Amino acid sequence: MTELRTLKVALLGCGNVGAQVARILIEDADALAARTGARLQLSGIAVRNVNSKRDVELPQDLFTTDAETLVKDADLVIELMGGIEPARTLILSALSNGACVVTGNKALLAQDGPTLYEEADKAGVQLSYEAAVAGAIPILRPIRDSLSGDRITRVLGIVNGTTNFILDQMDSTGAQFADALAEAQRLGYAEADPTADVEGHDAAAKAAILATLSFHTRFALENVHCEGITKVSAADIAAAKDAGFVIKLLAIAEKLTDADGNQGVSVRVHPTLLPREHPLAAVRGAFNAVFIEAENAGELMFYGQGAGGTPTASAVLGDLVSAARRLVLGGPQRTETTTGHVPALPIDAAVTSYYIGLDVADQPGVLARIAQLFAEHGVSIEIMRQTIHRDAESNVESAELRIVTHRASEAALAATVEAVKGLDVINSVTSVLRVEGV
Numbered sequence: 001m002t003e004l005r006t007l008k009v010a011l012l013g014c015g016n017v018g019a020q021v022a023r024i025l026i027e028d029a030d031a032l033a034a035r036t037g038a039r040l041q042l043s044g045i046a047v048r049n050v051n052s053k054r055d056v057e058l059p060q061d062l063f064t065t066d067a068e069t070l071v072k073d074a075d076l077v078i079e080l081m082g083g084i085e086p087a088r089t090l091i092l093s094a095l096s097n098g099a100c101v102v103t104g105n106k107a108l109l110a111q112d113g114p115t116l117y118e119e120a121d122k123a124g125v126q127l128s129y130e131a132a133v134a135g136a137i138p139i140l141r142p143i144r145d146s147l148s149g150d151r152i153t154r155v156l157g158i159v160n161g162t163t164n165f166i167l168d169q170m171d172s173t174g175a176q177f178a179d180a181l182a183e184a185q186r187l188g189y190a191e192a193d194p195t196a197d198v199e200g201h202d203a204a205a206k207a208a209i210l211a212t213l214s215f216h217t218r219f220a221l222e223n224v225h226c227e228g229i230t231k232v233s234a235a236d237i238a239a240a241k242d243a244g245f246v247i248k249l250l251a252i253a254e255k256l257t258d259a260d261g262n263q264g265v266s267v268r269v270h271p272t273l274l275p276r277e278h279p280l281a282a283v284r285g286a287f288n289a290v291f292i293e294a295e296n297a298g299e300l301m302f303y304g305q306g307a308g309g310t311p312t313a314s315a316v317l318g319d320l321v322s323a324a325r326r327l328v329l330g331g332p333q334r335t336e337t338t339t340g341h342v343p344a345l346p347i348d349a350a351v352t353s354y355y356i357g358l359d360v361a362d363q364p365g366v367l368a369r370i371a372q373l374f375a376e377h378g379v380s381i382e383i384m385r386q387t388i389h390r391d392a393e394s395n396v397e398s399a400e401l402r403i404v405t406h407r408a409s410e411a412a413l414a415a416t417v418e419a420v421k422g423l424d425v426i427n428s429v430t431s432v433l434r435v436e437g438v
Contacts, residue, residue: 004033007324008043010074010099012067012090013081016309017104017131018045019056021078021316026058032317036324044070046081055309072097076323078316079103088112095119095127100323102316104131110205110221113212126326128319133206134159134288136311137304138318143213147294152214154254154293156436159206161286161307162190162197163229163249167271168284170237171246177232189286189307199228200249200269207251210290211267214253215342223344225268232271236431239357239402243383245273246281250436255342256349259409264345271433273355273404278437348411353382353438356417357430358401362388366399366425373423377416380406382438398427404435 011022025032025042033039045058046067064070067090071077077094079101081087087105094101096119103109109116109132120127130140134157143152158164162184169180181198184190196202204226211219229249240247250272257263274281279301283289288306293299305311360366367384374381383404388397405413417432 004037004039005328006039006041007036007075007327008073009040009076009078009320010043010070010094011045012071012077012079012087014045014047014054014058014063015080015082016055017312017316018078018080019054019058020309020313021080022058022062023056024313024317032321036321037328038324040076040320040324043074046070068093071099074099075327076320077101078320079105080316081105082107084108084111088116091116091127092119095123095125098123098125100126100128100327102128102131102319102323104129104312104316106132106202106205106209107221110208110224113209113220114218117218126323128323129209130319131312131315133209134290134302135161135304135306135308136314137288137290137302137306138315139290139302140209140213142302143210143292147292147297150297151295152292153295155210155214155252155290156280157206157210157251157290158248158280158283158288159210159251159290159306160197160200160203160249161288161305162194163200163203164283164288164306165189165286166198167229167232167237167247167249170232170234171241174234174238176234177230198230200226201228203249203251203269207253207267207269210251211253211265214292215255215265217265217342219253219265219267219344223267225266225270225347227270229271232433233431236357236433239431240273240355240433243355243385243402243404244276245355245435246276247271247433248274248280248283250274250280252436254350256345256351258345258349259411262343262345264343264349266345266347266350268347268350273433273435274437280437348409348414350410351407352410352413353407353435354403354405354413354417355431355433355435356401356403356405356420357432358403358420359427359430360399360401361425361427362397362399363425367401369423369425370401370403370420373419374405374416377419378412379408379416382406400430404438407438
């Protein structure tokens, strides 16, 4: 029987995901060897503190604080430290030393991915990052490989489990944002400092990666328009529900032609109303889903657990096995397919619909004035609903208007909202949210 080759695997970071990766490498060593044609030997785990308590019991002699030495002696490097440095330096060192790298570091890829891709190409090694987007869901490889013969036109994704859990709680229980966030933190879905999630930064980094692979052009974090969910109120959720919508934080990348006839890609993250019959509207709790539209394949949806140690470890191990098999069998390494140079378009070029909530004076002619102003800006109203309210103290009546527009350019819609604010019959603009799927 032929003796299997041994490949040394260095693991950088041992948090929730890293600990599960280490466990699987040890417990499933025989199965992984059978799939790869080589023994995957976990040569060490680089951590800040070797004595820290961990949820998974692992051999103590694997831990080290000397990440640099560990990387230099590895055939395969798994980077799960997060952050920009020292992760960037260690990945570049691994690549230049001829090691294949698997990472889940979406922030680094979104900020400085081109440098890493170029180093991998130069060294002739594989840089894989399936775990960087949507946890266990296999989405990056299908985009890169399975759809490489097609033309993707649009990607819509729920790619942050924390915000999806919060919005789902607000929708299903009527909770305020602060209460839903507290529940997410209690259950471990949200960090003590949830800023990266609730402000949309995490989803924006993933949107840049999805756009890069989908449109074969390198998009960075600075190309992504980003809005979080902190301003979404229980009243917004209730009004959306009453109109047949659900609010989700979506990462969107789509090919567009702007007003001057220039083709480009709009990449954006923001709270979005979806009709309840849309496939993404049914994604509950902390789950993720990515909805793809392609010229030939049509509509595709990928759904699953978007976070957590074990699900994300599954994506990491998938990349690791793929890289190990290429080391064993030979052949070209796969990194990315950025063959185009499609420009990133500003948010003004996006084409969408708006949901607008208005508190207005209850008097004759108000609806006509608002409708005329929309028409003057070239924006067509699809739905308009009015509810009358009476203030208990002043006994003065006012009306709440809920308007859903037809699709128009973001620039036209934004100008319309600004013009509406200037009408003397408008008490306040209570909410402005984008709508997709109508």
